[in-house]
Amino acid sequence: MNINCIARSALEGNHKSLIDQYKTNLADVHALQSTLNDEILVHVVQELALSDAEHAWAKEWTSDTATIFRFLRHHRFIRSFALEAMHTTLIWRLNALLRLLVMHPSPLLHCLPPPICDPLGRPLVFIRLSELLTCEEMETESVMDGLLISLERLRIHLRSLNELSNREITLQCVFLIDLEGLSIHSVNLDILTWFMKEVVPRYPGMLGAVFFLNYSWTYGVAWSIAKRILPKSAVARVFFPSREELLDYCSASALPSNYGGTLLPLHLVEDPLRLDEHRVHDHRVRASGSRVRGTFGLRRTTHQKPSSKSIPPRSALNPCFGYPTVASLTQPHMVHPTRKRKRDLLLTLSVLWWKKWRARVILLLCFLLAASLVRKRARMLG
Structure with missing residues (x-):
């Protein structure tokens, strides 16, 4: 309009x-x-x-x-x-x-x-x-x-x-x-x-x-x-x-x-x-x-008012990508990870892998499902 x-x-x-x-x-x-x-x-x-x-x-x-x-x-x-x-x-x-x-x-x-x-x-x-x-x-x-x-x-x-x-x-x-x-x-x-x-x-x-x-x-x-x-x-x-x-x-x-x-x-x-x-x-x-x-x-x-703020592990603002991080509210450049565990790293790698390949994985699963249905139908007809 x-x-x-x-x-x-x-x-x-x-x-x-x-x-x-x-x-x-x-x-x-x-x-x-x-x-x-x-x-x-x-x-x-x-x-x-x-x-x-x-x-x-x-x-x-x-x-x-x-x-x-x-x-x-x-x-x-x-x-x-x-x-x-x-x-x-x-x-x-x-x-x-x-x-x-x-x-x-x-x-x-x-x-x-x-x-x-x-x-x-x-x-x-x-x-x-x-x-x-x-x-x-x-x-x-x-x-x-x-x-x-x-x-x-x-x-x-x-x-x-x-x-x-x-x-x-x-x-x-x-x-x-x-x-x-x-x-x-x-x-x-x-x-x-x-x-x-x-x-x-x-x-x-x-x-x-x-x-x-x-x-x-x-x-x-x-x-x-x-x-x-x-x-x-x-x-x-x-x-x-x-x-x-x-x-x-x-x-x-x-x-x-x-x-x-x-x-x-x-x-x-x-x-x-x-x-x-x-x-x-x-x-x-x-x-x-x-x-x-x-x-x-x-x-x-x-x-008192919190002096720090947590940053999500996989946030684009996190300099320690993959790990939970805390940033100072008074000095934003002061950041440090709260922990470094292998499972955090594995979870991050899994999330990144899924974001990159999910479309192909879904397509492959659909293809396999369709192939399975066609094969099952062929066996029934045979």
Whole structure:
């Protein structure tokens, strides 16, 4: 779909409808916040024995009016459904997300700094999809963790924009997805499935529009098929603009030079998701080091923020490839293997052998199976 006058009108119409829904349901949003803070959060604090810092970190989320509205809207303004989803998400944040706050955001997402925005005042977020969906299987977990941190900081960034400005509330972002270098055959479907099933329900409604950039004709054909089965609300937010159409919509002053704009190249443009602006929330980060999570629950501990991070044995970032390695967080160049066992080496060699020969092995097995079936059938006929 091109960003022509009709599409621009549709974007403006969707944006106006969203703002109208926010204003209309603001009383219900505040009522949900009261229930979350006065009933659900109080119960969670007692059940999980949260510290003051953890309680403050959790309350920051429940007091984010835009987030509560997005949950309510995602569940079609049915209060009971939205409240149940927010309760589940709050537990997930305390059990899973909190421990990740010491990590850095994903370098695959890059948000342009304010006041840069689209014509409707929404932040622009670039994603290099080829790097996100083609990572090695053993790096999948670290990629997922970094992506969660980026989305959490993006949520906080949206909130800070609304707190520091008297302009109309900002509820969504515009994602510009760069498809350059992406091969459909090498896509890591685990990340895509995880994102749709696990992440979207916990960060609903943040996506205002998607612009796919540097696409080939094959993606146009795939999209022409996909949009026939997707809901109209999703189709209305997806666009495949040419560079000229993107410049016509965003203007050159809002785009990096490698995308036709007058800004610095993307990697040199300041990213608010990586700035030290989150120092005001450092008590929430410290809270992430005050708990150890087990399979069946939480227990209190007093250990400090970890000073090192383990690197998967077969990660491309591991200088001791094949062996579990630990890297210092304060001195990333200081790495050393935690152990050197023969079985680690044998496992690595097996994984590498399978990656190289699996296609031929599968083909050979299929051939042997077919030959066996033909021989068995010949014996039956004979």
